[in-house]
Amino acid sequence: MDFDVLFIGSGQGAWNGAIPMSEHGLKVAVIEEGKFGGVCTNRGCNAKITLDRPVEILRQVEQLQGRGFDSLPQLNWHDLMAHKHEVIDGLALGNEMKLQNAGVTNIKGHARFVDSHTVEVNGSRYSSEKIVIDSGRRPHRMDIPGSELFHDSTDFMVLEELPARITIIGGGYVGMEFATIANAFGSDVTVILRGNKVLRDFHQPYVLKLISSLKDRGVKFQFEETIEKAEQTADGIKLSGTNGYEQTTDYIIDATGRIPNVEDMNWDGIGLKYDAHRGIPVNDHLETNIEGVYASGDILDKKLPKITPTAIFESQYLAHLFTGETSAPIDYPAIAYTAFTSPRIASVGVTPEVAEFHPDEYTVKEFDYTEDWFRQVGNENLGGVTVVYDSKGIVVGATSIGNDAVETINGLTDMIEHRVSHEDVERLIYIFPSVAHSYMRKV
Numbered sequence: 001m002d003f004d005v006l007f008i009g010s011g012q013g014a015w016n017g018a019i020p021m022s023e024h025g026l027k028v029a030v031i032e033e034g035k036f037g038g039v040c041t042n043r044g045c046n047a048k049i050t051l052d053r054p055v056e057i058l059r060q061v062e063q064l065q066g067r068g069f070d071s072l073p074q075l076n077w078h079d080l081m082a083h084k085h086e087v088i089d090g091l092a093l094g095n096e097m098k099l100q101n102a103g104v105t106n107i108k109g110h111a112r113f114v115d116s117h118t119v120e121v122n123g124s125r126y127s128s129e130k131i132v133i134d135s136g137r138r139p140h141r142m143d144i145p146g147s148e149l150f151h152d153s154t155d156f157m158v159l160e161e162l163p164a165r166i167t168i169i170g171g172g173y174v175g176m177e178f179a180t181i182a183n184a185f186g187s188d189v190t191v192i193l194r195g196n197k198v199l200r201d202f203h204q205p206y207v208l209k210l211i212s213s214l215k216d217r218g219v220k221f222q223f224e225e226t227i228e229k230a231e232q233t234a235d236g237i238k239l240s241g242t243n244g245y246e247q248t249t250d251y252i253i254d255a256t257g258r259i260p261n262v263e264d265m266n267w268d269g270i271g272l273k274y275d276a277h278r279g280i281p282v283n284d285h286l287e288t289n290i291e292g293v294y295a296s297g298d299i300l301d302k303k304l305p306k307i308t309p310t311a312i313f314e315s316q317y318l319a320h321l322f323t324g325e326t327s328a329p330i331d332y333p334a335i336a337y338t339a340f341t342s343p344r345i346a347s348v349g350v351t352p353e354v355a356e357f358h359p360d361e362y363t364v365k366e367f368d369y370t371e372d373w374f375r376q377v378g379n380e381n382l383g384g385v386t387v388v389y390d391s392k393g394i395v396v397g398a399t400s401i402g403n404d405a406v407e408t409i410n411g412l413t414d415m416i417e418h419r420v421s422h423e424d425v426e427r428l429i430y431i432f433p434s435v436a437h438s439y440m441r442k443v
């Protein structure tokens with residue numbers, strides 16, 4: 001065999017495992033047909049958070065108008081885009097070098113299975129004891145007349161000029177994060193939703209606050225509307241929907257979800273079980289129905305948040321498994337997740353919605369931040385945390401909205417994972433004043 005472990009794809013579900021495997025002495029290869037580092041590094045999390053940074057700061061400056069600030073800074077999309085290129089464009093090469101320096105063999109091109117231990121790339125064959133599929137997902141494109149006029153998250157994050165009118169179809173992570181950014185930079189933003197729920201994985205009372213805040217800033221929401229066609233007109237792109245709905249816009253982001261990359265890898269030929277919409281099912285060791293073929297990251301058919309930390313955890317688990325450090329099934333901890341909107345909404349563990357269905361098992365307490373003196377320092381007018389306790393009074397879930405929601409939930413994730421009791425909290429001496437000190441006093 002040429003390798004001990006061969007990864008198809010170089011995203012977060014691969015390189016975080018490939019490097020420790022190689023450092024441990026395994027012969028490892030990574031095959032990538034696009035940019036090394038995959039979606040998150042090149043056209044997902046990192047690029048998005050760079051574009052959001054001025055928005056996050058602007059909102060905080062806004063909250064202090066007349067309280068130390070007398071005016072708002074001007075946002076400049078063009079300069080920000082240049083900064084984004086500066087921060088992001090070198091990361092792919094950096095990832096490639098990181099792998100290479102750790103002794104991993106990088107292979108460029110599209111991988112296709114020949115059999116369960118062999119793949120072909122650009123006419124060359126490579127054999128491996130184990131193969132890990134980390135092929136990820138890509139944006140879904142609506143199948144309606146005119147959808148070739150639509151764009152996706154990748155297109156938006158390289159726009160040199162921001163269109164005056166932007167319409168976003170879909171109210172998930174991408175829809176809400178991009179609505180936040182485009183609105184702050186002055187675009188006239190409309191979000192069109194098939195149903196009436198936005199960010200369905202999140203605590204809906206907080207989501208309603210977010211919608212209301214976005215509406216106050218001029219974002220329009222069109223609920224329960226199914227778009228049926230798009231056509232180019234002299235005035236822009238005309239969208240038509242059910243019930244006679246019509247809207248003309250300059251730029252459309254199809255944010256209707258992400259679909260697994262399953263094509264042209266000869267999975268049928270080797271008998272791999274997969275679903276074109278849901279991805280690859282695996283057992284509790286991340287092994288597919290074919291012995292020696294594993295999968296990790298977004299391509300998995302699992303009901304877990306499809307985010308970078310999940311993919312990292314899985315690839316690290318595979319490193320422990322393949323180096324013999326463990327033979328145990330994968331044991332996921334509580335996974336924290338967030339929408340990088342303004343305000344942020346973040347969540348971890350048992351949700352208030354689940355807790356309310358099981359009142360005998362859980363207690364839910366809601367804390368409003370606006371009365372907290374520390375939040376008043378920044379004149380934050382919207383913010384809170386809702387905490388779920390088990391029957392022993394231990395925190396098992398939390399969800400937060402506000403400027404500091406991400407750090408609040410990160411801190412509470414530690415508490416949840418380590419089942420920190422109320423008595424233990426007394427022994428945690430945090431810096432004062434600080435976000436951590438503030439929420440710890442509450443829970």
Ligand SMILES: Cc1cc2nc3c(=O)[nH]c(=O)nc-3n(C[C@H](O)[C@H](O)[C@H](O)COP(=O)(O)OP(=O)(O)OC[C@H]3O[C@@H](n4cnc5c(N)ncnc54)[C@H](O)[C@@H]3O)c2cc1C
Binds near residue numbers: 035
């Ligand atoms: C706009 C956007 C914003 C996001 N923001 C966040 C965020 O803020 N926080 C967060 O945690 N997550 C975020 N995510 C999700 C995150 O990007 C993904 O969960 C993560 O990238 C999954 O990593 P992966 O390794 O599973 O797959 P990917 O990153 O998709 O990597 C798969 C790689 O496999 C390659 N590949 C596929 N097939 C083949 C083949 N046959 N041969 C060779 N190579 C192949 C692809 O080119 C790709 O590089 C965001 C996603 C998007 C789209």
Ligand SMILES: NC(=O)c1ccc[n+]([C@@H]2O[C@H](COP(=O)([O-])OP(=O)(O)OC[C@H]3O[C@@H](n4cnc5c(N)ncnc54)[C@H](O)[C@@H]3O)[C@@H](O)[C@H]2O)c1
Binds near residue numbers: 255
């Ligand atoms: N902050 C983060 O961690 C972050 C940010 C961006 C993306 N992501 C990841 O990327 C994934 C994809 O994000 P997304 O926002 O594209 O997907 P999503 O699944 O979060 O949201 C898709 C939205 O599109 C709607 N929709 C689906 N089909 C439709 C149709 N035919 N017509 C109209 N609306 C339709 C859904 O109802 C939903 O509102 C997320 O699930 C997440 O895993 C994470």
